[in-house]
Amino acid sequence: MKEPYHLIEETAGEHLYCACGRSKNKPYCDGSHGGTGISPWRIQLPAPRTLKICGCTKSGIGPFCDDSHLGKKS
Template identity: 50%
Template sequence: MAEEAVVAQKGPYQVELTEGKPYFYCRCGRSQNQPFCDGSHKDTGIEPMRFTVDHTGTFNICGCKTTDDEPFCDGSHLML
């Protein structure tokens, strides 16, 4: 059975991402390299999410791990 994700931070991480480059979004909240996976999910039953973006730029990546638009922030942290 999967463990619960932990809130890495209540607000989003603003990060520069490059079009077409693969990224791995931390879904467990345990990575020391937020918002990206560092392998800390081992034995949690929670897997990272591979994603790319369609243009280079600044993106708000979810830090609270409750977004419905993974990996992007949808404002869900405002309800925590």
């Protein structure tokens, strides 16, 4: 079962999040997207921040959760 989202305290710097649903290290990309044609979501944070990261891969604003897992947009 896919998790709806991951609430994480993230460090500053570049981060790659899984957009394909295959990673064994969610919400982070572990390279398992190879061959799918899907690229990970990439963000650059200037400072540490708490993030609500998409866990269902349906978000329209990935890597951030937009409540698509609820079947509606926020």
